Amino acid sequence: MSFIKGSTSIDLGDTPIENIFIDVYMPMTNGTFVQVYLLGYKYSLDRDPNMEVNNMSIARHLNIPLSDVLSAWDFWESKQIVKKHKADGEDENNYTVEFINLKQLYIDNNYKANYNTQVNNNITEKKSDTYTCSPTDLVEANKVPEIRDMFVEINKIIARELAPNEKLKVIELLYQYNIDPPLIVEAFRYSKKQRKVRHILSYSAGVIRTWYDKGVFTVEQLQEYLIKQGERYGLYSRVFKSLGFGSREASEAEMKVMDSWIDEFKFDLDLILAACQNSSKTPNPNINYINGILRDWHKKGVKQVADIENLDYKEKKTFSYKPTQSTPKIKTKFHLAKSRGDKYTADELEQLILNNQKQRLNR
Structure with a gap:
């Protein structure tokens, strides 16, 4: 259109x-x-x-x-x-x-030293120690690439555009807890994918408060926290990040495969991440490729990272090839007989050829 x-x-x-x-x-x-x-x-x-x-x-x-x-x-x-x-x-x-x-409102707020200064100056403190944001704050926030990307990702998660008043609430969460915008995206994704909640904005706000109280301020800290809590969501996020999949969500089939690494193979996170690092050998790694590596390790009795080094050493020793200093010439039946030309000098060979040609002409 x-x-x-x-x-x-x-x-x-x-x-x-x-x-x-x-x-x-x-x-x-x-x-x-x-x-x-x-x-x-x-x-x-x-x-x-x-x-x-x-x-x-x-x-x-x-x-x-x-x-x-x-x-x-x-x-x-x-x-x-x-x-x-x-x-x-x-x-x-x-x-x-x-x-x-x-426009003047926009210009007045356009030149900030950096993002942190932006956050601090956009907070209006109430007597109750909570914060509120105005539409001017939203205009200011939309100039920050990280925040614009945050809104784009949230829109994808909830499958619709955030309303302006919803954006204000999200900005308020960002300023109030002074956390990374990607962490807010993870809160929405966690709420939508794991909990199947109806009022996702209010629920995500509660999730963020819980994470904040637990000392979680970045996506990396979140992954460690969720894994310690036994949350598979942390595993999915960590594996996808290791493979360079960005913010893409795991499909149901991919989650089922990753669950088998824990439930069936009894592998820990370090061993799984080691397989992800091993995937650098292929230009387009995916979950099935990692699954192939881990399944092979499981068959060969690998249970921890140290076992990988022992396995690699054994396989290299078994299939190692040590080239010799000089490679002998390969002989065939055409090399078995001694050449007749070995008993003539170059001049004698040349004279012999000339004589043969003269005899043919005289015939």
Whole structure:
């Protein structure tokens, strides 16, 4: 699907809307609040002094109740993208609406020293020692490649796009616990694949809190923790990382094969990872290839990493080939007889050939 903008020969005016509003703020609310914002924004760009605009005229123009207009301005003010300035008089609904320049918000937050500084400066601390994030924080976070990749991976896991308010909750988790974005992805994957939960966002938040309390702040620490807890998820993740599969999830068939390494072969993680390292001999290693290595080791009685070295030594000793200093020439039946030319010199051979040719010509 694509979109094409048509052209016109008559200029009827344009109202430029910042993309930040369309991408970040517009999906947050209903269409009525968006209509109020856009119409008010258009009026802010019109310089006609004869045009009188107020909340009541906006309500009539959009054919909506006045209360909806007032609620819309309250909502956008809570998102910190407009400011209401009360005017003199008794009418509480008579105020001026100032539209905040969203591009300037972006520019103000664009130059941070590094990611850690970004995290610390984007945290707003409450009295209860919890944290909350604003849409501005989401705009700021989306500039970080690691966070953008995190959202992409989460979308794949839950098979849909995260809503803006859900993204804010994820960013809040990231800032609150100061953990790596890949660890948040693992929390969603763990919740979705292992626990089959329905409310995955809230459950993933609980998983992250548990891991944080256990001192787990990185994916590597998570793998060690889960393996110690007897969680097969940690094994799958560690094997896939060793094989360079990135963030790809293990299929049911692959998990079944990896389970057999523990349940049937009784192998520990070190021995399994040794097989993964051994897979460097092939350009495209996969689970079946590793399974072939481990099954062969199992048949030959390998039970620990030290046994691999002994096995390799025995196989090399059995099938070793030591080349000699000089390779003898191979003789065939054509080399058994001594050549007749051995008793003639080169000049004698040449004269003999000439004489034979003269005899043939004389015939």
